[in-house]
Amino acid sequence: MKITLKNCYLFILSFLVVLFASCSVTDSRYERLLGTVCFVNLYESGKENIYDEIFERLRQIDDEFDLFQPQSDLYRINAFSDERPVLVSDDVFTVLEMSQKVSALTNGAFDITVEPLVALWRITSDTPHVAEQYEIDQILPLVDYRNVILNPQDKSVQFTKKGMKIDLGGIAKGYAANEVVRICKKYKVRRAVIDLGGNVYVYGKKKKSGLWNVGIKNPEHPDMAPLVKLTLPEISVVTSGIYERYFETKEKLYHHILSPSSGYPVDNELNSVSVISEDSMLADALTTAFFVLGRKESMKIIPSLREYFGVQIEAVFIQKNHNIFFTKKFPYKYTVLYEDWHSASD
Numbered sequence: 021m022k023i024t025l026k027n028c029y030l031f032i033l034s035f036l037v038v039l040f041a042s043c044s045v046t047d048s049r050y051e052r053l054l055g056t057v058c059f060v061n062l063y064e065s066g067k068e069n070i071y072d073e074i075f076e077r078l079r080q081i082d083d084e085f086d087l088f089q090p091q092s093d094l095y096r097i098n099a100f101s102d103e104r105p106v107l108v109s110d111d112v113f114t115v116l117e118m119s120q121k122v123s124a125l126t127n128g129a130f131d132i133t134v135e136p137l138v139a140l141w142r143i144t145s146d147t148p149h150v151a152e153q154y155e156i157d158q159i160l161p162l163v164d165y166r167n168v169i170l171n172p173q174d175k176s177v178q179f180t181k182k183g184m185k186i187d188l189g190g191i192a193k194g195y196a197a198n199e200v201v202r203i204c205k206k207y208k209v210r211r212a213v214i215d216l217g218g219n220v221y222v223y224g225k226k227k228k229s230g231l232w233n234v235g236i237k238n239p240e241h242p243d244m245a246p247l248v249k250l251t252l253p254e255i256s257v258v259t260s261g262i263y264e265r266y267f268e269t270k271e272k273l274y275h276h277i278l279s280p281s282s283g284y285p286v287d288n289e290l291n292s293v294s295v296i297s298e299d300s301m302l303a304d305a306l307t308t309a310f311f312v313l314g315r316k317e318s319m320k321i322i323p324s325l326r327e328y329f330g331v332q333i334e335a336v337f338i339q340k341n342h343n344i345f346f347t348k349k350f351p352y353k354y355t356v357l358y359e360d361w362h363s364a365s366d
């Protein structure tokens with residue numbers, strides 16, 4: 021079978037949402053970290069020390085979460101947690117705790133133990149593989165977040181099954197975005213746009229109106245004008261879409277969000293899901309979970325998620341049939357920018 025890999029990590033594309041959000045990239049800084057382009061704009065000159073601290077922090081998070089660096093926490097977890105408890109940093113432990121909560125509240129739709137499936141499909145690599153059913157069947161018993169044991173006393177993690185591994189690609193960027201915001205608050209930065217590969221945080225008040233415009237990409241044309249324009253106060257907007265990372269065969273498109281129950285890339289009505297919340301880590305995990313659950317199931321659990329986490333959770337579901345669903349009583353102004361796409365409601 022001939023596989024044509026489409027690398028959707030084009031540097032220039034990752035700026036699209038930010039440009040839309042900020043209309044100006046003066047005094048900005050970017051670096052390739054966390055497997056993506058991390059972009060921050062503080063809108064003021066003379067802020068070099070703050071940029072330095074932000075990017076040092078992002079580099080530190082990148083080091084801790086690097087799957088392939090033998091010193092990293094994640095590498096040590098995957099190498100040894102199936103034999104003994106592995107002590108991890110506060111950063112990694114915080115992300116693991118949130119991952120486990122989201123897994124439990126989404127009936128396992130979000131599950132960091134998908135790593136063996138991610139490694140089988142290799143969707144984001146140069147050598148993707150269309151997995152055979154028998155290969156998936158061998159791996160599926162390793163995929164279950166309930167077999168990850170976290171000990172908050174010593175901040176250790178252990179797996180109950182040999183061969184288990186974890187992947188934090190569905191949540192780590194959200195945690196990093198929260199950390200950038202924490203630094204902005206510490207220095208009383210007035211306004212900032214943070215875009216860590218689609219994990220967008222608009223921080224502070226934009227000049228004049230105080231509100232920001234954030235675009236959600238057109239999943240069919242991610243390199244063109246955004247499909248939806250949202251007008252928002254300080255908040256995070258995180259999107260997971262099938263156009264982000266995928267490979268195509270002649271027959272089918274295989275993307276990077278995997279169903280922990282079937283072992284295959286999720287194939288449902290959705291093209292992308294965006295979650296809007298002040299907690300970017302939660303929003304990140306939920307975009308992945310909602311993608312797996314589909315729109316109807318996600319909409320059902322959103323009220324209880326809001327109650328549990330005590331934060332705002334709004335969502336935009338972009339469907340393959342060109343319908344765009346917003347959570348009930350969506351509190352932000354939005355505009356659909358293409359005539360052949362329509363906002364819809366249940």
Ligand code: AMP
Nearest residue numbers: 129130131132189190260276277278308
């Ligand atoms: P995102 O773009 O935030 O939806 O994250 C997708 C990434 O999370 C993938 O590239 C995988 O590394 C990982 N992943 C894929 N499927 C799942 C899942 N069902 N639960 C948790 N992480 C996942």
Ligand code: MG
Nearest residue numbers: 190304305308
């Ligand atoms: Mg995610």
